[in-house]
Amino acid sequence: MKSAEVLVVEDEHDVRHLVRVLLERAGHRVTEASNGIDALRQLTGAQPDLIVLDVTMPELDGWQTLERIRDVSDVPVLMLTARAGELDKVRGLKGGADDYVTKPFGRQELLARVEALLRRTAGPPEVREPYRDASVVVDYVSREVTIDGRPVQLTPLEFRLLSAFVRHPNETLGRDRLLELVWGDTDGFGGDQVKLYVGYLRRKLGWEAGAASPVETVRGFGYRYRPPAE
Numbered sequence: 001m002k003s004a005e006v007l008v009v010e011d012e013h014d015v016r017h018l019v020r021v022l023l024e025r026a027g028h029r030v031t032e033a034s035n036g037i038d039a040l041r042q043l044t045g046a047q048p049d050l051i052v053l054d055v056t057m058p059e060l061d062g063w064q065t066l067e068r069i070r071d072v073s074d075v076p077v078l079m080l081t082a083r084a085g086e087l088d089k090v091r092g093l094k095g096g097a098d099d100y101v102t103k104p105f106g107r108q109e110l111l112a113r114v115e116a117l118l119r120r121t122a123g124p125p126e127v128r129e130p131y132r133d134a135s136v137v138v139d140y141v142s143r144e145v146t147i148d149g150r151p152v153q154l155t156p157l158e159f160r161l162l163s164a165f166v167r168h169p170n171e172t173l174g175r176d177r178l179l180e181l182v183w184g185d186t187d188g189f190g191g192d193q194v195k196l197y198v199g200y201l202r203r204k205l206g207w208e209a210g211a212a213s214p215v216e217t218v219r220g221f222g223y224r225y226r227p228p229a230e
Contacts (some may be wrong), residue, residue: 004049036060133227167226174222
């Protein structure tokens, strides 16, 4: 396996140093981040081949950091978790993680999982460019949204909902599809949940009910985003 660029995100200095030493001895080049915010800053400047990401961190935890990484990049992510429970593993994999290692981990196990991920995902990861149409601009790195040049503050869920629409222009998205794209699951949620948040998003963006809205209701099927014409 050729040398790879690996970003290690871990708030505990001793663990971060150990992972760095193991990876460097295996021939990889390593950069470090002590928290999720620093990791995201680094991700905007240089694209690593792999991210080793701790779950338990202050300010922005591993789940939140993973969510933001997946907004901008398909880079492979190996999660470090202190919990071996199935629910935590499932949460990580559903959130976009590629694999996980439970602390305390064996040195050979960590290296084996890193090498396996690098083999499976050989090639440069894609960085998602900002979305733009005649009215809407969505910057996935800064998580900023503007409507007709006006900045709009969205909650994380509203941001994911808008992203789902603009990534699938002119496509009718049913309730279950939106639940998968935005909530990550179809269990425990109903059509009323989707309807409620579509209404929140329309009002936040200034697309009031009854007015011409790029987010159309397709009765009996779901919703469709039609990019405004130039």
